[in-house]
Amino acid sequence: MKVYYGTRTEHGAAVVVEEDGQCRGLDPRHDLRSHSPTGFEWNYAGSGPAQLALALAADVLGDDDKAQDVYMRLKFKLVGSLPHEGWVLTEGRIRAVIDQIEQEQSRER
Secondary structure (H helix, E strand, O other): OOEEEEEEEOOEEEEEEEEOOEEEEOOOOOOOOOOOOOOOOOOOOOHHHHHHHHHHHHHHHOOHHHHHHHHHHHHHHOHHHOOOOEEEEEHHHHHHHHHHHHHHHHHHO
16 A cells, blocks of 8 residues: 655655655656646645645546546645645545545536
C-alpha cells in the first residue's frame, strides 16, 4: 500500500510517495491539467491544492479519466483541510474519499 507524505521544505511544499520500501516524488500530472506550475499546496481551496488533488487521484486510481472526474471534489473534501505544517495519507484513506465522491456523483446523475 502506498503512503503519501506532504512536507514543507525551504523550496516549498513537497509530496513523497512510499511504496514497497521505495520513495519517489509525486508526479504533479501537469500533462492532465496545469493548475499550479509552481507546485503543490494544501490547507486551502486554490490552484496548488487542485494540482495536488489531481496528482493524488491519478496516482491512486491509475486512471486519468476517473482522476479528472473526481479531483476537484477531492480538493474540497480532503486536500483543502490537510494540516498546513505537513501530513501523512494512506492510499486506503484517499480511496475511501474517492469512493464517497463517486457515490455522490452517481446519485446526482
